[in-house]
Amino acid sequence: MQMTTGALDISWVELGVTSLFIIAAGIISLWGRLGLGRPLLTGAARCVLQLAAMGYVLRFIFDLSSAWIVFSLFAVMVVFAVRIIRGNVSEHAIPFVMPAFFTMFSVYALISCMVTGVIIGAEPFWHPQYFIPLAGMVVGNSMTALGLSLDRLFSDLKTKKDTVEMMLCLGATAKEASRDIFNDALKAGMMPSINSLAGVGLVFIPGMMTGQILSGEDPMLAIRYQIVVMFMLVASTALTVVIVLGIVRRRCFGPAQQLILTPGKSPGKSN
Amino acid sequence: MGEDMPCFEFNEVSFTWPGGRTILHRQSFTLPEGGFTLVRGPSGAGKSTLLRLMNRLEESGDGEILYRGKKLRNLEPTALRQQVAYLQQTPVIPDRSVREILLLPFAFRINSGKTSPSDDALYKMLGAVQMDDIGLDESGIALSGGQRQRLSLLRTLVAGPRVLLLDEPTASLDSESRRCVEDMTEAACRQGTTVVMITHDGFTPKTLPAVEITLADGRVSVCR
Incomplete structure (x- = not known):
């Protein structure tokens, strides 16, 4: 060597x-x-x-070093992330692909731009050397979180249909009747990120930090980068999951705030 | 509102599940205000769907359902369900105390302006359904099947609905619980609540006249 x-x-x-x-x-x-x-x-x-x-x-x-190319690659990464989520989520009666794509793209673009432009101070803010690896980490992390959350939301709405309908029958809105299920789905998506925050440096050394140290960078600088990345991952995951879950939950209920996602049956339709 | 205004009016209503099973085929009938209506019919005829259409847990397309003269589809769903309460066949009792279960309707925005009943009032309600020995701090999931059904009926009644839609509330209950639930529904009807109840057995109210609806093959026949 x-x-x-x-x-x-x-x-x-x-x-x-x-x-x-x-x-x-x-x-x-x-x-x-x-x-x-x-x-x-x-x-x-x-x-x-x-x-x-x-x-x-x-x-x-x-x-x-072209902004168009950087953002196009970013869009391609998000498209693949959404495709993977679609493959991993078993419920397809409620459409979630478009909200997931646009939310992931906007949130990641916003947070990645903030980190590269404001915190790291890269010139220009979309500098591919910083923007692409950071965006890649955010996309990968949030993809896992969103997949877990959506799967949990759909499966709980189906298995706890009687509880949701009991509350609807007592005058609850769709939002009130599904509040616990929504919160559980949000937690399911957020827990891996929160566990990573608690375990980093003790249980595992993150890949990015390891890479920087192996490439001869000062460990203290590698740590500062890692802290920025960890916080960025948590923020983007939380924002993405909350927004997408909110949109998808609304789609699980009909205009009369009736649950249309039910086990073993497509949404009710009258002739 | 005129005295003869029906509580519910079905005008040429049809409902078919996506699989092709027809529950209602252009059916028109009325349900009286303040009365006791029994819904009968073979298993799978769509009796539950009929009740679910009345509080918009299912939506009809063709035809029109009117509630007290107003189109059901124009009514705000939560306000409608506060007035037209539907009780599922299997009682859903969350892992909470009996007090929390009974006061659940008051946790929702639609009832936020209402004063919830005091502990004394809740104990009185429990006593009226032979549940005097149950404490308000006890867990609801520890109750027997019959007690759960009585508790869920009380929870539905506590917010004061005008219409009570009951989906076989006495199915799989012991005779004592069954009698108790039947007495509760008759008492609610006597106090002015319109009761629509699905029943499989030969139940008829002891103290009240009842309208009987039979649903089979997408058609409804009414016997007054």
């Missing part, structure tokens, strides 16, 4: 040696007849290809 730009270089040959780790995992799978050989191989191949592609794309974008 040679030292380049502050970090010790990894050659392609050295990188090839790390495939032994995957082979070791494959042997364990074979030995235990776990049937994980193929997914392990596919996963490893995808990991290498996707990261290599990402490396070339980032280098290209850094060289171009």
Whole structure:
């Protein structure tokens, strides 16, 4: 290994040696007849290809340094995030893709711009070297949170339909009747971020900080970046989840504030 | 409002589930104000759906339902449900104290201006349904099936609805609880509440005349 730009270089040959780790995992799978050989191989191949592609794309974008390209890439990241959420949420009777896309895009754009432009002071604020990695972390984090929250909201509204309708029958509005369910869904989405805040530095060392330290950066600067990122992740997750859950909850009720999302039945329709 | 104004008026109302099952096919009938109406019909005929249409838990498309002369679709849903209360077949009792369960309607904005009953009044209500031995601080989920049904009926009555829609309230109750629930509904009707009750057995009110509605194959027949 040679030292380049502050970090010790990894050659392609050295990188090839790390495939032994995957082979070791494959042997364990074979030995235990776990049937994980193929997914392990596919996963490893995808990991290498996707990261290599990402490396070339980032280098290209850094060289171009165009705001349009940066925001277009950002939009593509959000589109993929929403697609993944759509795949992970089992309920599709209530449309949530468009609210999720526009909310994620606006919230992340706002928070990422605040962080890169105001706190880090990057010039210009969309400087790809800062904007894209930070946006990537925010998109990934909020994607998980939103998926968890939506799944919880839909599943609770279906399984607790009788409780919601009991409250509606006593004069509650749709918002009042689903308040506990909404709060539980919000908590389900927020808990991973809150746990990360509590565990960072004690239970785990975050990837970004590790990367900065490995690349020869002063650990104190890496820590300051990490704190900014952690706070940014919590804020963007909270905002995104609250807004999207609010819109989607409204869509789960009809014009008479009746619950239209019910187990084993499509929304009631009269002829 | 004229004395002969019906409580509910169905005009050419149809309702079909998306799967194609027809519950109502262009049916017109009225339900009297202040009376006791029994709804009968085979399982799956749509008796519950009929009641749910009356407080907009389901929405009809074709035809019009009028409540006290006003189009149901023009009425604000929470205000309607405060007047037209629907009690589900299986009582829903949250994990809260008996006091909180009974006062639940007052937790909602629609009843925020109303004074909630005192503990003495709540104990009196419990006594009237043979639940004197139940404390207001006891957990509701520890109650028996019959006690839960009585408690949920009391919770519905505590906000003073004008119409009570009851979805087989005595199904799977022991004879004592059944008698108690039937007495409660008759007492509410005597005090001016319109009662519409689904029943599978041969129940008829002991002290009041009742209109009988039979629902089958999307058609309603009324026997006064």
